[in-house]
Amino acid sequence: MASTNKKLKSLTSMASFLLLAAAMAGTTNADAGFVSRTCQKTKKATQCVSVLSADPDSASKATTxxxxxxxxxxxxxxxxxxxxxxxxxxxxxxxxxxxxxxxxxxxxxxxxxxxxxxxxxxxxxxxxxxxxxxxxxxxxxxxxxxxxxxxxxxxxxxxxxxxxxxxxxxxxxxxxxxxxxxxxxxxxxx
Missing domain, CATH: 1.20.140.40 (Invertase/pectin methylesterase inhibitor family protein)
Structure with a gap:
């Protein structure tokens, strides 16, 4: 049971990451990673990436x-x-x-x-x-x-x-x- 829960949690984390990366389509992987990592610090990471993807050109150039x-x-x-x-x-x-x-x-x-x-x-x-x-x-x-x-x-x-x-x-x-x-x-x- 514990092993199944760990696998499910790992799959959920991977799916969340893929969703966040897909939302940042149009930016480089490094830029999407920075946006994703920053958004993970918020309470609504998926919404954060979604909002920032409304301006992918600027988000891709963000460094801080x-x-x-x-x-x-x-x-x-x-x-x-x-x-x-x-x-x-x-x-x-x-x-x-x-x-x-x-x-x-x-x-x-x-x-x-x-x-x-x-x-x-x-x-x-x-x-x-x-x-x-x-x-x-x-x-x-x-x-x-x-x-x-x-x-x-x-x-x-x-x-x-x-x-x-x-x-x-x-x-x-x-x-x-x-x-x-x-x-x-x-x-x-x-």
């Missing part, structure tokens, strides 16, 4: 944990800004303020506008200045924009949220969580 945290912060910022705005604008066509969907989208617009500002200005400045603890807290707060947006839809009687917006909300939550964890790896360093 700080580089990877900076990439994750940039991806979260892009989600809060461009991705959220594009989804909201698309869904707002024919759904002006004063309609249930228009009102929910207005709440989303406000949540993402605030999150984008915090990420672009405050979190980036703290990160670039080496104040990683503050940057991590700011990213965590900005990550709540996805949940705020999601909750706006049932509040106005539109449930569930349209899939396009729900995807942005999931991406925002995930990308901020990974950026927060990667930044936390740097706390105490300068």
């Amino acid at each position: 944990e700080s580089d990877l945290a900076g990439i994750a912060l940039r991806l979260a910022t892009a989600t809060a800004g461009d991705a959220a705005a594009a989804a909201i604008d698309e869904l707002a066509k024919g759904n002006p303020p004063g309609t249930p969907l228009g009102d929910a989208l207005g709440a989303c617009r406000g949540a993402y506008f605030n999150a984008a500002g915090v990420l672009k200005l405050d979190a980036r400045q703290s990160f670039d200045g080496g104040d990683y603890a503050v940057a991590s807290q700011l990213v965590a707060g900005a990550g709540r924009a996805g949940a705020e947006c999601d909750s706006a839809f049932p509040f106005v009687g539109v449930a569930p949220a349209p899939e396009l917006m729900a995807k942005v909300d999931r991406d925002m939550t995930e990308r901020c969580a990974i950026a927060e964890e990667l930044i936390e790896l740097l706390v105490g360093r300068r």
Whole structure:
């Protein structure tokens, strides 16, 4: 029984590694290994690799944990800004303020506008200045924009949220969580 458990654990570890390496397709094996090793230090290693693979060119050039945290912060910022705005604008066509969907989208617009500002200005400045603890807290707060947006839809009687917006909300939550964890790896360093 113990031998079977060891074999199963070994197979599970190998499968996890292969999944992480496959997610980093397009980077060299050494780069994928660095990303994988760094992501293994987070609570959600598979999600970490998945998030960083959204920008494989940058991830393949990263040489430090700080580089990877900076990439994750940039991806979260892009989600809060461009991705959220594009989804909201698309869904707002024919759904002006004063309609249930228009009102929910207005709440989303406000949540993402605030999150984008915090990420672009405050979190980036703290990160670039080496104040990683503050940057991590700011990213965590900005990550709540996805949940705020999601909750706006049932509040106005539109449930569930349209899939396009729900995807942005999931991406925002995930990308901020990974950026927060990667930044936390740097706390105490300068």
